[in-house]
Amino acid sequence: MFEIFGIPSQALFGQLLIGLINGSFYALLSLGLAVIFGMLNIINFAHGAQYMLAAFAAYILLTTLDIGYWPALIIAPLIVGAFGMVLERTMLQWLYKLDHLYGLLLTFGLALIIEGTARNFYGSAGLPYRVPDSLQGGQNLGFMFLPNYRAWVIVASMIVCFGTWFMIERTRLGAYLRAATENPTLVRAFGINVPRMITLTYGFGVALAALAGVMAAPIYNVSPQMGSELIIVVFAVVVIGGMGSILGAIITGFGLGVIEGLTKVFFPEASSTVIFVIMAIVLLVRPSGLFGRRI
């Protein structure tokens, strides 16, 4: 066992790892928020609730239908994504012409409904969700003990994040999306069904949150308030990164996770506030965010 700056390496690397895991969730969620915001101009306050909903979906799939983690990783995001599209069609679409704040308020209301319903049926204590058998155990890396499941979460979320980035920035579909963000009327003139595109985009953004929710279930337990605790931090992440850039959302997410992890080692008392402090500093220096377009 060696030490770095007087901190045992186990603690340092361990906290960095935890930081990366939290960062994975920040990245996935802020990515979803950015995708939705780009297309709908709505801040999806229900994002955290949808993340939680997917964790519950996985839990229910497991306990009632005996459907395990791997199928749930696909099924739950599909269910929750579809649910999101229903919300978009039935409610959100009526607000596009109004002040954007109404979208925030509506999704906040939706978040309360989802969280309250979950609390009614499952209480507010966390429900355990077992790590899948194939990822049980861990590796002793010498300088630290790395549980397999956590390693998987980091790798998987990186793949998903950069896959999304590639799709939006480098494919034809992504080009349409970006164009519709800039000028929906023009894209419509090219014969593309913009409303359907908006619905699908919302569904996709929600599904990203849902994927994060299923991945989080074995780590954080499944609890109704898991989403609301996270979403506010993610808002700060989004403000820091700026909404304009997909890559920005991803990098800021992972980066802030790591910074938070380091804070836990060197100054644990500040670990829950560090992201907000960074946000305040960024606002002073670069009000539009690190990767945001200047306004």
Place this chain on the structure above:
Amino acid sequence: MEQVAEAPLRAAAPARTRSETIAFLIMAAILIIAPFFTYPLFLMQVMCFALFACAFNLLIGYVGLLSFGHALYFGWASYVCAHAAKVWGLTPELAIIAGTLTAAGLGLIAGLLAIRRQGIYFAMITLALAQMMYFFALQAKFTGGEDGIQGVPRGKLFGVFDLGHTMTMYVVVLVIFLGCFLLIHRIINSPFGEVLKAIRENEARAISLGYKTDRYKLMAFVLSATLAGTAGATKAIVLQIASLTDVNWPMSGEVVLMTLVGGLGTIFGPVIGAFVILTMQYKLAPVGEWVLVIQGVIFVACVLLFRRGIVGELARIFKIKL
């Protein structure tokens, strides 16, 4: 230049004040009689939350800025007031002033940061700043963390009137509430208030007319935070406890809901909204968590169907100003 901007707004002024005066007198009368029929502690809470919602409405209703972090000023004022009364042994009026000033200071700092962005960003920034101070409250020694500051003495007002008596306490809360309510009304109808409304309607135009809109927005933000602080501090004395609930994000959401239900940008809306929401919580307490669901449903219904809120709809139907 300024007169050009204000003239059309002022023209409508004399006609609308009568309905407001009548409504105010009715409200005051009800609040004076009510404690003989209803649980006074509940009414005092309603007044604290009504003031909180009125303060919040000053910002969203008249400047068009949605702060999603108003629990910060409410909660921290209540902590400082509780601490001042319990540990420093200040009399209740000084403790409430201490809490109010704290909220003003916090409002100034948060306002300086938040007004750098607009719209949705403004909402997210205020929420994030409030959450930061929530975590600070969770860890700070003097707030008592999860336990809160318990057993806050009500003390003697000016060292004379014992607030341990429910009715004395009630009168004090009533005076604070009506006083602040009139103050808010005065602010809204002052030249300053007219500029705020001009910013709400069209900020670019207000800027082009020569107004330093950022400065106006900041002033409104600080005023709103200060009055929210008065509400929080008073609540700490009334309930004799300051706790994390008051500083956490659901509280910020609740005040948005109260204002939305009552009617954004109406002077009586927040009061009605606070009364409706608190009554609902009080009556529905036995069904537990469904309260949260019902609040969510009200949110959704208000946004989709009744964007004017209760008072806004009434004002529209009777064609009066409320």
Place this chain on the structure above:
Amino acid sequence: MKKAFVLAAISAALACGTAQAQQMNLKIGVLTDMSSLYADLGGQGSVAAAKLAIADFVKDHPNFKVDVVSGDHQNKPDIGTNMANQWFDVDKVDAIFDVPNSGVALAVNEVARSKNKVLVDSGAASSDLTGAKCSPNTVHWTYDTWMLANGTGKAIVKNGGTTWFFLTADYAFGHALERDTSAVVEKNGGKVLGKVRHPLNTNDFSSFLLQAQASKAKVIGLANAGGDTINSIKQAAEFGIVKGGQSLAGLLVFSSDVASLGLPTAQGLTLTATWYWDQTDANRAWAKRWQAERNAAGKIPTMVQAGVYAGVLHYLKAVAALKSAADGKAVVAKMKELPTDDPLFGKGSIRADGRKLHNAYLYEVKKPAESKHAGDFYKVLATIPAAEAFRPLNEGGCSLVKG
């Protein structure tokens, strides 16, 4: 109209009839955690226990009519205060029972004192309830942090667990348990290397556990309860902490926690408790009744729920002796004056500071192979007699204790 008249007549007749038997109408409130991390150890189970006690008492005292109201304090002191105020002022509740979560309990303690009502606490642990914050209106029934530290803490230090690191729930209860256990550890020659505080109802303990791991302490003391204890034990296993040679000490473990951890994970844990359902025939019989009342076969009652039963029973006895529940202080004084005797805790007494005295037991969680039937969790390692189990009267700093 007619119906109303008949009803009035009947109630008038009832009133006349019972006036001779000195009808006593009481209302008690069970204020507990219904939905969160302590719901399993208190919650609806506590309400069921209170109802059993009322049924048992009313059987012998037909002139008593006792209503129960229950409420969820959500582990928030402000909600607890609000609810207690409302119960006392509006609903005319005479006494409040259970109140797990020390933060809430201390708040309700103040309300009961200022309104001169009664609090018989079973679920909260903080020894401050009968120490610095003691009140003439409060009885602390089942257990407390001093007792836990004195039982589990002492036993572990004596078995070689000499260096400690605390994982502490960051509120009144955790602080009290950490303080009381540290004192015991140091008094017995052990050393406390450090501590980390976690928020109540935490789901991810990984970063706290890593700090505990880095401390190299032999023992990681879990100064938390309910869902928090369950999670920290499970996640410690995930990070290979026990395999790495450190041991976990659950300072407050309920049988409901053992049930949800399962014996394979929980085996070998040492714990202190004052009541265990499978210890005596009377306990087993009561557990069966409780399951029927709770409508949950297979669930096992905790000591908190047993304490609610015994507390309600003794409270009603005191009210019967006084023939009035109006003066909370007088009722509590009567409760202290009368010796306690109930089927679950046996004979005992309540001290001047409000502390109920009874035996405590040091248990060990059985290996899966040793467990013969469902709920067969513990074997008794030692019995700590009532006189030694709780903090000596003069050490608590309670103002009710003279001298």
